[in-house]
Amino acid sequence: MLDFENHYQFILQGALESYEVVAEGIALNGHKPDFPKDAAMEATCQRAWDALNHLLVSYSAGNSIMELQDFYPTLLDYWEVYAKYDRTFDDSPEAGGRRVPHLDLYDFDYSRANQLVCMGLLLGHSDLMPRLAAILDYENDDPDILIEILLAPFVPGRPAGVTYTRTLPYKKLQKVFDATPEKRPALMAKYLDEWYTASRREPYHGQHEAPGFTGYWSWEAAAVTWLFDIDDSSYRDKSFYPAELVDYARQHYSRAEAVARIHPNRCEANQPCPRAGFWWTPARFGSRRPFAAGDIMPAFPESRYGATIWYWDQHQD
Template sequence: MLYRYSGGGEVQVMAQGFPSTLSFWQEFATHHVAFHQSKECDGHLVPHLDLYDRDYWEALQLVCFAILLGHSDQLQAIMDLLVYENDDQDALLEDLVAPYLPGRPGSKVYTRQLPYRKTRKIFDAKPEQRPALMAKYLDEWYDASRREPYYDRHKSSYFPGYWSLEAAAITFILGIDDSSYRDKKFYPKDLVDYARSVGRPPVGAAEADASGAAILRVPAGQPAPRAGWWFSAAQQGSRRHFQQGSVFPDIEYSAYGATFWQWSPDQSSPAL
């Protein structure tokens, strides 16, 4: 799937094929468990995907693609694969699935340290701080990934591309306005655009204003609940100021379908 994306494959086609990708992993897991239970196994049990090893990259792809391609209903099945014989669960993966799978114990262990543990600052930050922190994360992402299996792969005959899928998934989950970093290297912006076109951020991951009150997305045709800067994922560069009570306009001919307006984490006026 990663090669297909880097090769310019249609995101919608990838989304349609994701259930098959997961089913292949589930079939592998069935045979893997059967081997562990057989006489051929020496009793040394290993994970389906070792979160402390290079397999982590594939585990992260499974989780992020499920979120970004509209298959969050498959996250429980993915986490069932990852829990097998892994002594620790990974903090980033748990942060990504937490809004969809409430009740999980979570984790403070980053089984792969860099660049992933830097995402903690983004999750913990106030909404208005997140765009700048994500931009910084993307700027540092490749150099911080020097111990990861994808690093320097452009020197190989098999190059999957460089994509920070976790940056995209976090942007979608937290409803971050990505207008300030969507053209940065390594950011798969069209995956975020697709996720926003087929679904909403999960309940419990809504942004909050300075008082801590959740601000949900408001559909076009409805009045602004408060004065300030709002944006719509249906149109790039749509951030604009609305007075309280002003009616949000509809953005016609958008691939997103219905237009929703979101409170912008950046409430500063544009620089002249």
């Protein structure tokens, strides 16, 4: 039986040593033109992976979510440094003309990409998603449906997903996306019931005795629950569901508030108005009118324009 307390300390100690060694190596050698580019790429890659393991195992160990929230920007910094050295390596003769993604969405890296996106959203860092999206986009040609659904509200101009680059368990969420709101709780409960078995080809499956085990959690179930405002009362106690993260996200910021940080002058229908003043929508002629902050923005489903999107009027007189 895994002694998780000692296991946590093992992962944490390894991560802290990694941070120190890589920082020292970059300071001493990062500026040298003859320093092997593959060495810089591999070292910063290991640090980025160690930092993500640090974040995930800290949640499993019951550490404060505020601590996790504070650490996430540092984690993203480490991934951006790795991306920089990875691109430098790909551009060099050392790569032999071969370029590979920072995180390959068709391979085992997908679970890491999923963890980075979901934890960023649930920890209140939706404003950092454009930076993460740039890492995910590198040499990944096919937009993944789940990743794009999670990123779309927070990264302007994203393309729609075209495929589930890793089919299971993630493709099973399509039923949740397609369902009406009242049917989503039961479908998400079913997703969680099937999650571990459906994950049998993912790298985390069966790893509970392995040195790098960080816990079994369906991070995507939590992120989708928060993003779609699904009532989780019927499944919050199920295995693999990180309910505390959803509670934290809901207590500290709503999806509408997160979107408003990035799009303060845009608001979807049926969402709370992010700021008081005059708004208008192209979905109805003569729609300009004042709203108070928190008012639910009306929808015009009969409009031929399509979805009702309200825009802040630049002329508030």
